[in-house]
Amino acid sequence: MVLCAALMHATWNALMKGAPDRAVMSGLLCIGNAVFGAGLLILAPVMAPEAVPWAIASIIIHWGYFYMLNVAYRLGDLSLIYPISRGLAPLLVALGAQVWIGETLPLYGWLGVGAISVGISVLAAPALRGALPVAGVMAAVCVGVIVASYSLVDGLGVRASGAPLAYIGWVFVGNVTVALYVLPSRWGRLRALPARAIWIGLLGGIISGAAYGLVLYAKTLAPLGLVSALRETSVIFAAMIGVLWFGERPRARRVIAAVIVALGIVLIAGQG
Template identity: 30%
Template sequence: MSSLGLALVLAAAFCHATWNVLVKRVGGGPELVWLFSVLSVILYLPVALWVILVERPFFGPWQILFICGSTLVHMAYFLFLQVGYRKGDLSLVYPTARATGPLLSTLFAVLLLGEHVTPQMAVGALVMVTGVAFLTGGFRKGRADVTTSLLFGLGTGVLIGIYTAWDAYSVSVLMIPPLLLDYVSSFGRSILLSPVALKRRELVAAHWRNHRLSLLAIAFFNPLAYILVLYALTFTPVAFVAPIRELSVPLTVLAGSLLLGEGHLKHRLGWSVVILAGMMLLIAA
């Protein structure tokens, strides 16, 4: 794996952890997804126009089809994640989703994109996913929120696996500029969720009034996290990118323990080291 690809994915992991913690802290539903999507459209408009004017990308029927599909899958992901965060624990939902996602992404990459996985890559990915699975120490009987968090985490992970493989094909084979793929997705969510936002305009106003800076940060870091990953996917196999993105897991769990008071800091630090060990195996492959 190239140093540039590694740098892009590591930066994406930091951005991803940041916006997830902020979304959990703000709380909300479809109206929150609509609000930060609209803000993202506004913030990234100059860059999107620059890409169109400079790169002059081609948009045929297949490109349009895959952009529409990406928009729908990402919207489902955001909505499902919001419900999971409202009903469950960040330190349970997020690691479960991030453990499921790379397994499915790698599987899809092998089956659909023809990528190859070496034994060392498989061991590294397995170590990382195992570390994620045991990171929280929360899967114990007697906790009412565990089953709900687990189910929402698994569902979110399935959507992560689908959109990672789908978007990898979009940017690497169909040559859709990564920034435009994510930008159109944000624009599409803004349109599709407008009726819900209109019905919940009081909640939208309250979110903006009480969490303005957090919303702007989400609107900036959420697209940036995925745009960096998409650019890495243009020259780096999904089998490398998907597991290394899991560095966002220890960052998010630590933030949940320290900033959101979810506890279990010592235990989670130990499993974070396991995740990092797996990442080193994967990078060295």
């Protein structure tokens, strides 16, 4: 389930690659999220009141995520920022889950999480050798901390909800507040976008919503650290799409990273 979600996440990132206006596209993405969330709420039962604070916290943290992501992408390329931020998240989530909720992973689980983080970090090697300014590295680290934060919050919230689909729906409907903030002041830039770009943004939001919804549901079935680690394999899927679809280089580093991550997945699967 989580690997399927990771592939979906990588796919919509590929669709969004080269967006002419990232701020406007993030607004369209959030509208697509809200459409997906509203569809879930039509089908889902009412969630438990205990989950409401977690859902509100998640929406607030996602505001910080979208803001910090835009800052990071102003300071460095997607191919450098993304692996750093996503590579940190699995270890931070696993550590946070152990400290705050006592969710301890077995040895193979820790080895698998570590291998996935190392594999993702292989893609970030150029950034750590000076290709990315210090400010860009710090921004990417901040994004990683934010990703880990909403991963933990949503993991606890969806478990407390008693109705995972309802929790997922409310979190995504709440993301429409980002669009209401971003788009009105950029109406001219939105109208200047070609219709194809607008539809890609909306479709990307629906696909990303479905992908993260699968991840949240999986968090009701498995430890948060393992789910987060498998979720971040989207970075490797995206890198391989870059090699096979866009002809990006260097190819060797991406293949090595994919092999290391695959080993992590085997370790995680083996411990279950």
